[in-house]
Amino acid sequence: MTANEDLEVLSAYLARRDDGALTEPADVIVLMGSAVVESVEVVADAYRRGIAPRILVSGGIGHSTRHLVEALAVRGVEVAAAGRAEAEIFADLLRRDHAVPDAALVVEPHSTNCGENATYTRRLIDRPQRLVLIQDPTMQRRTHASFERAFADLRGTELRSHAAVVPSIGPDQVGAAGNGPPIWSRERFTSLLLGEVYRLRETGYGPLGRNFIDRVELPATVLAAFHRLSASRPPRPAGGD
Missing domain, CATH: 1.10.3620.10 (YdcF like domain)
Known part of the structure; x- marks a missing residue:
């Protein structure tokens, strides 16, 4: 080969996309911070179509943050980014550019890796729910594995993954x-x-x-x-x- x-x-293996992830009803869409700005549009579209009533945006300042700032500049997207968590930046874009109301958003701005995305999200969810996980395609499969570990104690939780883009x-x-x-x-x-x-x-x-x-x-x-x-x-x- x-x-x-x-x-x-x-790439195809890591960019996990589960059947029904963006077509069947869920309780929460969990958007992970990353340098893939396109993921915001994917989540906004799913929200507009009524896939889930809430969006939880997870991500602090980590290894992808400077790449996110660069990606925003290349795309001509003007948003306050310096020194801010990836989740805060994505939440601003969802509010401003896609009219997602504050009431539908939960922001987790502290996690700095896939494991913490899962662990900190688990702390914000106290009952079994259907979650759709949206991540950078290079990290989607590991993100799913991290959420399976973090939510193993919350029986009845359903996890579906959808990589934000196909590279x-x-x-x-x-x-x-x-x-x-x-x-x-x-x-x-x-x-x-x-x-x-x-x-x-x-x-x-x-x-x-x-x-x-x-x-x-x-x-x-x-x-x-x-x-x-x-x-x-x-x-x-x-x-x-």
Whole structure:
């Protein structure tokens, strides 16, 4: 397989999209902060269509924050961003550009990684609910695993994931398929994908490693693509978190 095909394999696997996530009714849409500004429109559209009556925006200041600020500038989006949590920025965009009322928004501005997104969200939810998780596509599968761990004690909770965009991989840059400016350089995108597969392994963030998530069964095709792509570079976690 070519490097591009291997990237497609990893990207498609990590960008988890569950059937019915944005078509069946839910109680809360949980939007994770990230550098993927397009996720705001995805959530706003789901809210307008009545998928869920509440939006919980989770994300503090972390490794993606400076990339978010850069993405806003590239897109010409004027919003107060300096020194602010990703969740606060996204909530402002939902209010201002999509008329989402304050009553429908809950902002969690302290989490700095996927695990904390899940842990801090769990603290704000005290009964079983149907949650739709919206995240940067490179982190969607690990986010789902983190929420499964955090909500294991709240029996009856339903989790569905929907990666905010489907990445389109070009020779130098990667963006949302058929829409808008690039989101990542190809080099950064590659590093992020390799870092995510590393984290999802049992010896990464799984039970035999840092024990942040439960065991994730990685398909053989994903592991093979990971090994081929990382053969000439150390399989280090990229991007923090």
